[in-house]
Amino acid sequence: MTKVNLLMAYVPMMIEWTEKYRPRTLSDIVGNGKAVAELKKWAEDWGVDKKATILYGPPGIGKTSAAYALANDMGWEVIELNASDQRTAAIIQKIAGSAAQTGTFEGVSGRRLIILDEADNIYGNADRGGVNAIVDVIKKTNQPIVLIANEYYDMSKTLRSLCKPIQFRSIQSRSIIPLLRRICRDEGVDYDIEALEVIVTKASDLRSAINDLQAIAQGRKKLSAEDVVIGIRDTKGSIFKVMTEIFKGSDPREALYASYTLDENPEDFIHWIDENMPREYKGEDLANGFESLSRADVFLGRVRRRQNYGLWKHAGEMMTCGVQAARSQEPHGYTPYQPPSLWKKLGQAKSVRAVRDSIATKIGKHCHVSQRYARAELIPFFKMLFKKKECAIGISATLDLSQNEIAFLLDTKDSGAQKIYDSAQKRIMLAEEHAIETFGGF
Amino acid sequence: MVFRAVIDADVLKNSIEAISTLVDEATFKLSPGGISLKAVDPANVAMVSFELTSDAFDSYESTEGEIGLDLLKLVDVLGMADRSDNVGLELNETTHKLTITMRGLSYTLSLLDPSSIRKEPKVPSLDLPARVTLNGNELRRAVKAAEKVSDHMALGVDGDVFFMEAKGDTDQVRLELAKDELIHLEASGPARSLFSLDYLSDMSKALGKVNEITVCLGKDYPIKIDFMMADGKGKVGYLLAPRIESE
DSSP states (O other): OOSSOHHHHTOTTSOOHHHHTOOSSGGGOOSOHHHHHHHHHHHHHTTSSOOEEEEESSTTSSHHHHHHHHHHHHTOEEEEEOTTSOOOHHHIIIIIIHHHHBOBTTBTTOOEEEEEOSGGGHHHHSOTHHHHHHHHHHHHOSSOEEEEESOGGGSOHHHHHHEEEEEOOOOOHHHHHHHHHHHHHHHTOEEOHHHHHHHHHHOSSHHHHHHHHHHHHTTOSEEOHHHHHHHOOOOGGGHHHHHHHHHHOSOHHHHHHHHHTOOOOHHHHHHHHHHHHHHHOOHHHHHHHHHHHHHHHHHHHHHHHHOOGGGHHHHHHIIIIIHHHTOOSOOOSOOOOOOOHHHHHHHHHHHHHHHHHHHHHHHHHHHTOOHHHIIIIIHHHHHHHTTSHHHHHHHHHHHTOOHHHHHHHHTOOSTHHHHHHHHHHHHHHHHHHHHHHHHTTO | OOEEEEEEHHHHHHHHHHHHTTOSEEEEEEETTEEEEEEEOTTSOEEEEEEEEGGGSSEEEEOSEEEEEEHHHHHHHHTTSOTTOEEEEEEETTTTEEEEEETTEEEEEEOBOGGGSOOOOOOOOOOOSEEEEEOHHHHHHHHHHHHTTOSEEEEEEETTEEEEEEEOSSOEEEEEEEGGGSSEEEESSOEEEEEEHHHHHHHHHHHTTOSOEEEEEOBSOOEEEEEEETTTTEEEEEEEOOBOOOO
8 A cells, every 4th residue: 555646646846735734743633532542551651561563554544643743742753664665674674673772862761763654565565584574673672663554464473463453443534524624724725614525525534535635625715515526536446437538538638637536556557558558559559559658667667766756747647648649540439448467467376376385385295395395396297197187186185185286287277177176085085984994993 | 056076086985985884865065165964874873974175175166055965876986086086076957967077087976856865863962971082993993893792882981991892692892992092081970882883883984094083972872973084174973872772
């Protein structure tokens, strides 16, 4: 879950209201009174034991804000490691490890709060050692540590057992309205209360409500309910509308603006366009379209390398306006857009790997070799053995292979696997019955 | 904003290396009087401050301003210069680049946006009771010895003795320097603090080259290490937060 959303990436020069109106103290946090009180108590008691805490809950409801506000209230210094940093084991050890072992420039009694944002997302960003490094830092820490996560159970058990969990819940829409009113007042925007109500009901969380308010209200003196209707954040379903705008529309501005309303980051969005362009464009247009898209991809690469999210803007322009401009022929008819097949393929590859690994474990156990050895050296032999049906049944029974595993070794998806599985299971049953008959008397 | 200067390669290299040992990127303040910087490492544990007056340069012309630099790249580029070379620096404000020239070579280095670099740290005023002046190489030697047994070491002053000690799981190291082996020592009370060797080791790379460094210490307080470079026209200061002793 990335925090730099598409909308904001396009307007790098203005101050985000989410940042400008970020609560400075815990008492300014909207909602989640119980969690905030727990967090405060954790901080006040910190030192008796040096347990870390995990703040978890859906995005955009003030977990990170609460951590910063807490540090401010307690007079603690803050360092944050978020997902845009490279969180390899070495870097975690170096930065978080040093920060956790050291006092501040005020001496050993100085406190520093270490915030590890998106702690449920460490596998995705770094090598697996990353989690171990964090566990190690938490075990040895002499400074308070806050982990922030969306999904509590996406974190390893070890990590969970070391931290005190504090749950943040979604904020009710009516608690958000007073905050939006205050922002409007401070920004000098007149508003109809209905307008704010619409924003709040359409937004999924506090952060997106503020972002939407900014997108709609900035530059206006007065905000009425009608303004909100055109500017509202589209939900997932309408990515199809944006695609229609790009592939069939004729106004580049419309296409670009339509993409602003998506809550999809450009890294994912580009796959949607990539997937669907060939359904829409032919010949020369297709080549030119991909030319634009590849330029967008170059920008995405630069964003990743340089961590300069301002460049997302150019990627966005290339993949919307650029792709639209590549079309020379009149659009025709209805096109059924599809979600990116790449994702499906990646997902499938993952499940195939899982099956392969579980076979390797079973073989390894039976043959007294490591899973790795079984995977690299023995599975090919087993595939050969499986060419003979009798052999396949015998092995399947001995190793108690599942249907998926049998299908993997047979390299098929047809009913062959089913038959072998049934025969193998029958054989296992017979063997058991035989064992019961033989040894039943003892 | 104008910045145009020529400087001895060796001076520039030593200056940048003294900074880049702690931070990868930093914002330099430019002014007619010279350049300066304050930067903190990513863990907020160590700080470096740096000043180089305009007379350290062969020629110097600058208005007020600031530029963000990728120090690792800069060190890399300066690696191409010979010790005796002169290095030319010129800022192109419109393209947002710094041109570095040396004996016919010309590099154009993209500047970093200062707003993307960690902010200058808040530094509390510190009243450190002990102050020791010694050869930088002595401290470097102590750090090297300590690294053989542990990942942290204590530095302190006890009476007229400046001491450094490190205890590992099985072994320990202690180095003592009496007042007459030091350039200067004054202390209004005992001082002893623990420091992470990772950082001391990084700092001592620059310290080892210096004949005279001043070390200020307190009890469980940060260590402050200052030294001059470029014949007194440059000043480098390190501040390192103390390590918390685990019970």
